[in-house]
Amino acid sequence: MDWDKLRIFHAVAEAGSLTHAGEALGLSQSAVSRQIRALEETLDTTLFHRHARGLILTEQGELLHDATAAMNRRLDTAAARIRDSEDEVFGELRVTTTIGFGTLWLVPRLKALYELYPDLKIDLMLEERVLDLPMREADVAIRMKEPSQADLVRRKLMDVRMRLYATPAYLDRYGTPLVEADLAQHRLISQQAGAAQVSAGATLVRILFSGEVRSHLAINNYFGVLQGVLNDLGIGVLPDYLVEDFPQLVRVLPEVESAEVPVYLAYPEELRHSKRIEAFRTFVSEEIFAYRRRMKETDSSKT
Numbered sequence: 001m002d003w004d005k006l007r008i009f010h011a012v013a014e015a016g017s018l019t020h021a022g023e024a025l026g027l028s029q030s031a032v033s034r035q036i037r038a039l040e041e042t043l044d045t046t047l048f049h050r051h052a053r054g055l056i057l058t059e060q061g062e063l064l065h066d067a068t069a070a071m072n073r074r075l076d077t078a079a080a081r082i083r084d085s086e087d088e089v090f091g092e093l094r095v096t097t098t099i100g101f102g103t104l105w106l107v108p109r110l111k112a113l114y115e116l117y118p119d120l121k122i123d124l125m126l127e128e129r130v131l132d133l134p135m136r137e138a139d140v141a142i143r144m145k146e147p148s149q150a151d152l153v154r155r156k157l158m159d160v161r162m163r164l165y166a167t168p169a170y171l172d173r174y175g176t177p178l179v180e181a182d183l184a185q186h187r188l189i190s191q192q193a194g195a196a197q198v199s200a201g202a203t204l205v206r207i208l209f210s211g212e213v214r215s216h217l218a219i220n221n222y223f224g225v226l227q228g229v230l231n232d233l234g235i236g237v238l239p240d241y242l243v244e245d246f247p248q249l250v251r252v253l254p255e256v257e258s259a260e261v262p263v264y265l266a267y268p269e270e271l272r273h274s275k276r277i278e279a280f281r282t283f284v285s286e287e288i289f290a291y292r293r294r295m296k297e298t299d300s301s302k303t
Contacts, residue, residue, distance in 0.1 A: 005039040008032055009047065010068035013061065016054045073136045077270060089279045090119035097142040100222030101263070102126040105241050106142070106284075113283045120276065128221075133268050140267040140277055142284070144198045147266045154266040155281065157288050160239045162201040162258035165249040170232040177235070177253055180211060187215035187234030189225050200258040205237055208256075244291060 011021040012032060022032045040047050047061035057065055097106060102124060114120065131137035134151050141147075147154050177183055190205045209216075217233055219225050226246070229236035235252050239261075243249060265284060271277050 001042070002039075005035050005042075006064075006068050006071070008035045009039055009064065010072065012036060012048070012055060013057055013065045013068070016056070018055070076136055089117045089275050090121075091276060092121045092123055093140065093276045093280060094123045094125065094138045095140050095142070095280065096125040096127070096131045096138040098128055098144060099126045100239065101142060101144070101241075103223045104226065104239075104245070108245060109287050112287075113280070116283070117279055120279070133266060136268070139271060139274070140265065140280055143264050143266060144261050146262060146264050151269050152266045153269055153272055154264050155285070157263045157265055157284065158241075158292060159260040159262055160241055161260060162198075162204050162237055163240050163254075164235050164252040164256055165229055165238050165242070166235045166252050167229060167232050167248060168250055170229075170234065171250060171252075173232070176250075180208070180253060180256065183208065183235070183253075184212040184214055186213075187217060188213050189217045189219070189228040189234045189236040191222065191225060191237070192218040192220050198258075198261045200261045201237065201239075204256075204258040208237070241291070244294060 008021065008025060008027070011025050012018060015021040015024065018029045018032045018036070021027075022029045025032070036047065043060070043064075045060045046058050047064060048055040049058055095106075103126065107124070110122065113122075125131065125138060130143065131141065133139075133141055133147075134149060142157070144160070146156070174186060175182075177186060188208060190208075191201065193202070193205070215234070217228050219228065222238060225236045225238055226242065228234065229238065229249065230246070238249075240257075243251075265281060267274075267277050267281075
């Protein structure tokens with residue numbers, strides 16, 4: 001089967017449009033259309049339903065798209081291995097993690113990684129959905145639980161706890177709660193009950209709401225919760241790794257916290273020898289080691 005036709009078919013299937021596929025491939029719409037018709041004639045089947053809103057794959061088209069997607073993933077893997085055979089760290093690295101950890105901890109530290117490897121191109125995918133690493137939806141992940149798939153290399157980075165924080169300005173105005181029952185006089189800021197989040201955090205929020213809470217601000221990610229706290233809207237349920245970067249936060253009710261949330265770095269076994277992965281893994285590990293050392297020193301100075 002003609003690979004050029006399959007490549008064009010895959011682009012059309014991904015774009016859902018002859019025009020958009022042609023733009024991505026540098027071909028005219030008519031040239032793309034001719035190749036698709038020729039492929040359909042070769043296979044003696046219809047690959048797309050055509051309508052005013054675009055193109056939709058037929059059942060046969062879905063089968064072929066699954067095959068071309070698998071071929072593309074294998075080509076990506078081969079290209080990555082070829083690139084990683086070089087001495088220098090360069091090229092694209094697709095990293096996935098949660099919105100909270102990505103925006104609040106990882107992104108602020110990436111400047112140091114780029115200074116080490118200026119030719120590295122990081123594609124950072126922040127979402128709560130767990131991407132499939134063996135299927136190459138991403139190269140490396142930082143996850144808030146241990147990965148369950150057996151064909152992944154994984155390394156535990158640290159443990160996180162969800163705790164209560166507020167600003168000095170908020171506490172000066174509304175008072176500092178001394179026991180959990182005092183939260184009834186405050187506004188609590190947390191992730192929405194239905195939002196994707198670590199189970200330990202959700203459990204802590206349920207416990208807090210088992211008592212009376214006067215007012216509540218619910219947001220679907222920790223970045224929003226942090227913004228609410230920083231703007232003196234209330235007491236927020238936030239991960240403890242924020243304390244270093246936001247030293248103005250005051251911990252409220254120190255005895256109240258979630259269970260430990262393990263943070264893991266994981267990547268496919270086939271990328272074990274990738275220099276890009278090694279560079280990212282080493283960087284993140286060293287940053288977390290330094291962070292933990294500083295936190296230990298801070299805790300020691302308080303005692």
